[in-house]
Amino acid sequence: MKTQQFWQSLTQQLRQWRRQYKVLYRQVKRLGSVSNSKSGTGNKKVFRNIFRTIFKNLLLYLLPTTDQGGHRQARKAPQSTAKSFKTHHGFHAVVFSWLHEKRSAVILFMAVVSITGVMGHELYNQPQMKIGTIAPQTFIAPYTASIENRQQTEADRKVAKTNTHAILMINTRKNEQINEHLRQILEDGNELRGVAGSFPFFDVSILSVPNQRYLRSCLESEWQRLKVALANYQKQNNKLLMPKSRTADRLVFSRPMPSPLLPLSTPAIKEESKISKPDFDQALAELGAYSITAPNKNFSLLITQISQIRQGYVQATAKLLQIETQRKQAVYAATLLLDLSDEDWIKTQMGIHESAERILTQGIAPGVPFSILQDAVSLQVQKSVPDEAESLATKVLLAVLRPNLQQDEEKTKQQAEIAADQVPTVMEKVRQGQVIVNKGERITEWKSDVLEYYHLIRRELNWLALIGVTGLVSAALGVFAWVDRRLGNHLRERDRLLILLLTLSIPSVLAMGVPYTTWSAIGLLLGSFYGSNLSVTVVLLLSLILPVSIGISKIVLLAGAAGGILSSYLAQRFKSREELALLGIVIALTQGSIYLVLNILIGAAFGSGWYIVLQDSLLFALSGLAWSIIALGLSPYLEKLFDLVTPIRLAELANPNRPLLKRLATETPGTFQHTLFVATLAEAAAKKLRCNVELVRAGTLYHDIGKMHDPLGFIENQMGSPNKHETEIKDPWQSATIIKKHVTEGLVMAKKHSLPTVIQAFIPEHQGTMAITYFYHQAQEMAKDNPSIIVNKADFCYDGPIPQSRETGIVMLADSCEAALRSLKDATPEQALNMLNNIIRGKWQDEQLIDSGLTKEEMSKVAQIFVDVWQQFHHKRIAYPKLKASSEKSGND
DSSP: OHHHHHHHHHHHHHHHHHHHHHHHHHHHHHHHHHTTTOOSHHHHHHHHHHHHHHHHTGGGGGSOOSSOOBTTBOOOOOOHHHHHHHTOOOHHHHHHHHHHHTHHHHHHHHHHHHHHHHHTGGGTTEESSOTTSBOSSOEEOSSOEEEEOHHHHHHHHHHHHHTSOOOEEEOHHHHHHHHHHHHHHHHHHHHHHHHHOOSSOSOTTTSOHHHHHHHHHSOHHHHHHHHHHHHHHHHHHHHHHOOSSHHHHHHHHHSOOOOTTGGGGSHHHHHHHTTOOHHHHHHHHHHHHHHHHSOHHHHHHHHHHHHHHHHHHHHHHHHHHHHHHHHTSOSSTTSSTTTSOHHHHHHHHHHHHHHHHHHHHHOOOTTOOHHHHHHHHHHHHTTTSOGGGHHHHHHHHHHHOOOOEEEOHHHHHHHHHHHHHTSOOOEEEEOTTOEEEOTTOBOOHHHHHHHHHTTOSOEEOOHHHHHHHHHHHHHHHHHHHHHHHHHTOOOOHHHHHHHHHHHHHHHHHHHTTOSSOSHHHHHHHHHHHHOHHHHHHHHHHHHHHHHHHSOOOHHHHHHHHHHHHHHHHHHTTOOSHHHHHHHHHHHHHHHHHHHHHHHHHTTTTSSTTHHHHHHHHHHHHHHHHHHHHHHHHHHHHHHHHTTOOOHHHHHHHTOTTSHHHHHHHHHOHHHHHHHHHHHHHHHHHHHHTTOOHHHHHHHHHHTTGGGGGSGGGSGGGSTTSOOHIIIIIOOHHHHHHHHHHHHHHHHHHHHHTTOOHHHHTHHHHTTTTOBOHHHHHHHHHHHHHOTTOOOOGGGGBOOOOOOOSHHHHHHHHHHHHHHHHHHOSSOOHHHHHHHHHHHHHHHHHTTSSTTTOOOHHHHHHHHHHHHHHHHHHTOOOOOOOOOOOHHHHHHHO
């Protein structure tokens, strides 16, 4: 409600401005008639008031006038104003008249000047003496001053940035790779030890760990000699201990057992030991001792177990060689992997993991010397693993550890910036009278800065470049005008001005140094207002001419133009603001994706700056979304201010809850039903002929609103009541005036409710200049009876204009055929088609459709479409049996 009140108050203000414009025009008219004979302060005061009013009401030119203009329809511009100006010969009247007639050229001139001015802003104040040019004269310092040596300052800051130490950070991905490699190596160790079997494999109190290690890994020949020695020992021992009687047997077991080492001094064993090694002797001694104390069965099981363990050890050794060959990295070779006890191996694995974690947490910098890394690993494993496993742990860790520190680009950059900011500005003192540059000497950067400081640089306009930009802009406007003419949009001056303002937004934002400009907003607005073809043309032309005079990245240009083209193409296809909001998200994703893909293609997204590219892509996407939201917010205001219609606004106008339509349904129900049927016919024809269906629907709903001024004056609202034209008026001239008035009153209502001009056009154009045949025929009959009565056909004809667009032409045909179709009851489709063809042919022959753009070939299509719709509304129904009256039923009973 508040919004409606706001627009009504705004419309009233605009009407007031229009009245002031008319007063202004009358003043110019009077002034022109007396300008040759009068002059003085009075005229000056009038001129002052005139120009003050002109500037005060400048927006009046942009607002809807009484013409039937629309951006999609060819309209005949009112010529009365221009003609009235031509009748006066005052200087100011002539100028005012010329500006009114040449307003299109004025807007074109404004477009060239404004676009060139914004795009060529860098060409206005360019230095005449640039770096590297020859000085035309000798320049001397006019006074003493301390001037910043920017070149030296930048050089010092660059050195400070270069000397800044890189800030390192842990590469978690590298840590994961190192830990995965370590896990694989330790799993290989577990697998090898699983093949070799558990260790120690026997009771260490009987067989010591060194002896078990020797028995598992000694040569096969040594193992065979060992078994032979043990067999000989057992034979000799059995002879010495064999009892001669049971009593003797008891005596043997009643005295203490000889020492286990005593039998080893026998001559046979000593002879075997002469060819043995210490490990062999020790193993033989312990096995021999066990053979005495243990049953023969247990001793045999031990020998068998040792043989199996030896086989597993050989297999593990072979597998170790295979794994090391495949890995191409010797980790477990020449280590004690298989000699460690199971307990020590578990401790070693835990110690390796702990050491790796501590070292990786501290970080390994790239390029660290191997000796330093080796010392660090040795220091860590000393505290974490058993002594005999230190070499193994060291070798494993050195095999997997790699530099895991990388440069933190952002923090390093920040550190470099801080270091650069701390560098003091280099100031050099230039004394009065000191020669800055001699004549004929080449101007350096420092001398250019000094000349600039003393304002001796001599800046000027780059006329040649400005002329080039002007020519390029003019050529682009020529292409735009050609496309507009080919599309047949028939843009009004206010439309051209709006396109100019929206177009200027892109170079204006770029000129302020912001790369995230209004591509998506331009595409959405121009696409919604004027169609995809015109909007895409504007975006393409801008993308071609912008790089000529404005420094813009090609990637930014391509990504932004892609978003503008996408929004231009899809804007008019969406019928609600929710869909346009979704389109804004699609545009944002498109711009951001294209920006990212283009950076990937040129390689900018690889390396250390990838996250900067990703951040810029996200910002570019967010800018597209932000400008889309701004466009959606501006759209309703621009529609009102520039008298535009979009599919969304047409859908809003067609809402039956609109005040005018609610009144039409309540006050004139017959006219409302007639309007709905006409709208159905017109929509079907518009869809078939590829016209603007939304415009036809909205325009048809409002085409007869003027009948609310006198509902009973139209037969569809009489509902069986007496016809007032026959019972009360009985005057065909007065009746025709009432009928014609529904057009003029409809226009008044439409303007009061701020309907768009393109919708208002349906009110007079659906009738054109047709005659009100019924009352015209009555007047002719009265003239036959009374020769003194003169019948003028113009009194019985509508004022027009005839349809100026395909849409209003279709509504005229639908309105003329609706009553005829409604009157048909049992007619066949062929009969209905013949009748409609006659009606439409009459409109064509009466030249009512000559300016509509409809062709003669389309007339037959329209008639067939109307018949098809009529058949859908008047299909045959099933004949239900009639129920007998209750009285007849009771009588039959």
